[in-house]
Amino acid sequence: MSRTLLTGLRLPDRPGPVAIETEAGRVTWTGEPEQARDRSGARVEDLDGVLLTSPFVDAHVHATASGLLLDGLDLTPCATAEEVLAAVAAAAGAAPASAVVWGHGWEEDRWSGAPPTRAELDRAAAGRAVYLSRIDVHSALVSTALVDRAPGAVRAAGWSPTGPLSADAHHHVRRAALAALDPAQRRSAQRAFLDHAAAHGVAEVHECAGPEISGRADLADLLGSGHGVHVVGYWGEAVDSPEAAAALRAGTGAHGLAGDLFVDGSLGSRTAALHTPYRDAPGCTGNRYVEPETLAAHLTACTRAGIQAGFHVIGEAAVEDAVAALEEAARRTSPAAVRAVRHRLEHLEMVDAGQAARLAALGAVASVQPLFDALWGGPDGMYTARLGAERARGMNPFRALDEAGVVLAFGSDSPVTPPDPWAAVRAATAHRTPSSSVDEATALAAHTAGGRHAAGGSGTPVPVTGGPASFALWDGTECLRTVREGRVLHRTGGGPEE
Incomplete structure (x- = not known):
């Protein structure tokens, strides 16, 4: 493979131009443009003023659901229940009778009325099977x-005979909707999502799979896709021994037993676990899905097996359970052993300064989503509606976590928010609560090196001599090229190439 010299580039942290040389998937030289004249024999590309970064890492995704949304039923623009029903009727009319009409993104907080009833959905769908996940994917509107x-749904927690399904009832119907996809549909959706991610400068994604999210066949297809975007798979299922941990990781092909192992739910669906009730639902404190001893046993087993573990935690009560479980695992093993495997906490939205310090001491990674704050933060946002202004101001405290020494790994939770790294960087630097914002360098590191750290690796926000030829080239926030270890995953105006 010939040497390539890219000149006229600029880096995020310096004003002057730089040049970078690559060969055989590695960075062989970096330096000043005037020094590049000595690099004879290389193929030269002059990219005057183009920004060079490491490729982004999206530390929390759901590839199949995201791919289905790319050409499916996107309900995020809908402002009323009537608009949702009209969209379902149009999609149902165009779909085969046996297919599930799959949609995502409705958010009743933006409407003046209630969500559609099941009877209304049945009429709009003309008897077809319909699955419409809420924006947070913790509840869904479904047809009869x-x-x-999914007959088990009617006997499960979270069942409603007329309205959205949440908790275990939602898990039943989601599994049924996913089971209706044939392997070709699933793989097509996955590839569409990975192509989309690469077009946004993302070269690595962390798939948060599990028995309640997607299934083993779905994860196996994704891990075996052969796509140039690197997929780090996580499987969210608890174990109670090192032997069980090793067997489950081997059986799923997962990197770790972490991701969406649900300790609680979401604030939007009022299933995140709180110490005190929701402001807009008196008496409701959300759901705890896993007992504290199960959390500690899982972390202990994975630590002893040298396997990364972790959980989905959002509400204040769930966060305290998870932090206490990490400390108990450290007592049963050792703090050094816990730190060595970099256990992860996904979302970690309601964490206080004391908990942040305890997490930092045990080397835990905060896998967080800045666009959540952009969507739902501020005095007029969903967080304030659910929690009240005082509690809402403490949501997603990125600066406090960073200052405590917790490694931040940014992601999208796609399809909850889009895999748009620069939008996430902007959201983190313009947090709706200014005291929780971080500067651009910290945000960029969290979406690049932080993501690689979260999966057990290392890296920097920009490519370095001797490192892999992995980078993204940008004109503003438009991705011109995404490269991973010398392989071009995306090029503006053309498809992937070697």
């Missing part, structure tokens, strides 16, 4: 035809 495919 889909409930018929």
